[in-house]
Amino acid sequence: MYAVLRSPGEIVFGRGARRAVPALVAARGSRALIIADPFLADSVEIGELRTELEAAGLRSALFTDVVPELPVSAILSAVRAAADFEADIFIAIGGGSSIDTAKMAAVVVAHGGDVPDYYGEGNVPGPIAPIIAVPTTAGTGSEVTPVAVVTDPARESKIGVSSPYLIPAVAVCDPELTLSCPPSVTAASGADALSHAIESYTARKGEVGDLASSRVFMGASALTDLLGLEAIRCLAAGLAQAYRQPDDIQARSLTMFGSLLAGLAFGTAGTAAAHALQYPIGAITHTSHGVGVGLLLPHAMALNAPARQQELADVARAMGAGDKPVNELADAAPRLVRELMTQIGIPLSLEELGFPRDRLDWAAEQGTHAKRLADNNPVVLTVEAARAVLEAAYAGTLSFDPETLGASR
Numbered sequence: 001m002y003a004v005l006r007s008p009g010e011i012v013f014g015r016g017a018r019r020a021v022p023a024l025v026a027a028r029g030s031r032a033l034i035i036a037d038p039f040l041a042d043s044v045e046i047g048e049l050r051t052e053l054e055a056a057g058l059r060s061a062l063f064t065d066v067v068p069e070l071p072v073s074a075i076l077s078a079v080r081a082a083a084d085f086e087a088d089i090f091i092a093i094g095g096g097s098s099i100d101t102a103k104m105a106a107v108v109v110a111h112g113g114d115v116p117d118y119y120g121e122g123n124v125p126g127p128i129a130p131i132i133a134v135p136t137t138a139g140t141g142s143e144v145t146p147v148a149v150v151t152d153p154a155r156e157s158k159i160g161v162s163s164p165y166l167i168p169a170v171a172v173c174d175p176e177l178t179l180s181c182p183p184s185v186t187a188a189s190g191a192d193a194l195s196h197a198i199e200s201y202t203a204r205k206g207e208v209g210d211l212a213s214s215r216v217f218m219g220a221s222a223l224t225d226l227l228g229l230e231a232i233r234c235l236a237a238g239l240a241q242a243y244r245q246p247d248d249i250q251a252r253s254l255t256m257f258g259s260l261l262a263g264l265a266f267g268t269a270g271t272a273a274a275h276a277l278q279y280p281i282g283a284i285t286h287t288s289h290g291v292g293v294g295l296l297l298p299h300a301m302a303l304n305a306p307a308r309q310q311e312l313a314d315v316a317r318a319m320g321a322g323d324k325p326v327n328e329l330a331d332a333a334p335r336l337v338r339e340l341m342t343q344i345g346i347p348l349s350l351e352e353l354g355f356p357r358d359r360l361d362w363a364a365e366q367g368t369h370a371k372r373l374a375d376n377n378p379v380v381l382t383v384e385a386a387r388a389v390l391e392a393a394y395a396g397t398l399s400f401d402p403e404t405l406g407a408s409r
């Protein structure tokens with residue numbers, strides 16, 4: 001058996017957990033830059049947080065110029081704010097875009113240079129100031145992951161930065177903060193979380209040798225499997241209800257817990273084909289990360305089915321499929337995911353998303369270039385295999401030609 005897990009030093013989850021932030025900050029710093037999602041700029045939550053920080057004898061400054069999907073220019077404004085305030089700790093409160101802004105700002109403040117210096121895997125040379133990450137969406141898992149995803153106008157696709165140094169010091173998950181998410185944000189972020197859980201559970205199997213490599217994504221292991229499977233259970237139980245009934249705190253809690261567990265699972269194991277292929281789709285259609293991965297996920301599962309029968313059967317069971325023979329359950333898994341995506345209003349075809357058919361070849365090629373993700377897929381993601389996934393996703397049908405499948409790892 002093999003197991004590995006990287007995570008924040010402390011994780012706090014529960015209704016009202018945000019009230020623990022001042023004490024968590026006081027143990028780690030004295031001058032906090034709060035990087036907050038613009039929707040929180042004049043909120044009661046930020047007002048209370050700043051009052052409580054002050055009562056604890058801590059100084060704080062507020063930065064709210066976070067831009068969704070994270071253009072490089074927005075990171076540089078946060079870097080200036082942190083340097084001007086001489087921040088020694090960051091509180092990131094918002095969706096993945098806010099948490100990733102804090103991660104990249106902390107990297108540039110600590111190590112200098114420019115954002116592109118850190119693109120790719122393992123290019124952050126050392127520790128950064130502690131980040132207390134407080135998500136307000138249930139999706140990216142960025143509160144626990146070694147990843148930040150940025151948009152660079154000099155490149156067509158988004159680009160990832162991954163390094164264990166990016167893992168926040170503390171994750172504070174308070175489901176009450178997600179109650180205000182509109183259904184479109186609940187759906188996109190929830191689809192992202194489910195993709196993290198399923199892609200990490202079916203990923204390339206990690207091995208002890210990976211520990212000595214410079215890989216950030218270590219492949220599936222016993223610990224990430226536990227977390228990934230439980231994440232799928234929670235998301236299958238809570239996501240559609242949180243979408244239909246935004247003020248249902250039970251559904252919000254299940255969804256946020258699922259997203260946290262999925263973040264822990266993929267933060268170590270990594271994601272795979274659906275995430276790799278989302279980069280070019282997002283670049284052309286300007287649709288959110290979660291919508292793209294949610295649409296692609298069932299097709300990536302169908303590609304991987306021959307190599308991951310048992311795992312996909314487990315996914316189907318975690319989604320409530322009952323007890324049936326493994327092959328029947330494995331066949332059902334992509335359909336169950338698609339049904340859930342339909343329930344939460346995720347478009348079912350790339351055509352519906354506005355992706356031009358004549359760019360499918362380009363997208364297949366680009367997707368295979370996201371090596372950190374493509375290399376983590378259980379089936380080798382050749383350009384042909386990527387093209388087959390995209391073709392199926394374009395049509396929105398779950399039929400798959402086995403001839404196009406790549407070899408298992």
Ligand SMILES: NC(=O)c1ccc[n+]([C@@H]2O[C@H](COP(=O)([O-])OP(=O)(O)OC[C@H]3O[C@@H](n4cnc5c(N)ncnc54)[C@H](O)[C@@H]3O)[C@@H](O)[C@H]2O)c1
Nearest residue numbers: 068069095096097136137140142145147148149180181289
């Ligand atoms: N770092 C990681 O591990 C990781 C993983 C997956 C995705 N990402 C990245 O994260 C970003 C997406 O993050 P996201 O899905 O959380 O969305 P987001 O942070 O981009 O926010 C989306 C929208 O929702 C609003 N919003 C957020 N929380 C809200 C709330 N509680 N109530 C009302 N409105 C709210 C925001 O203001 C914004 O308009 C993308 O850039 C994606 O590439 C990062």
Ligand SMILES: [Fe+2]
Nearest residue numbers: 140192196293
């Ligand atoms: Fe994701």
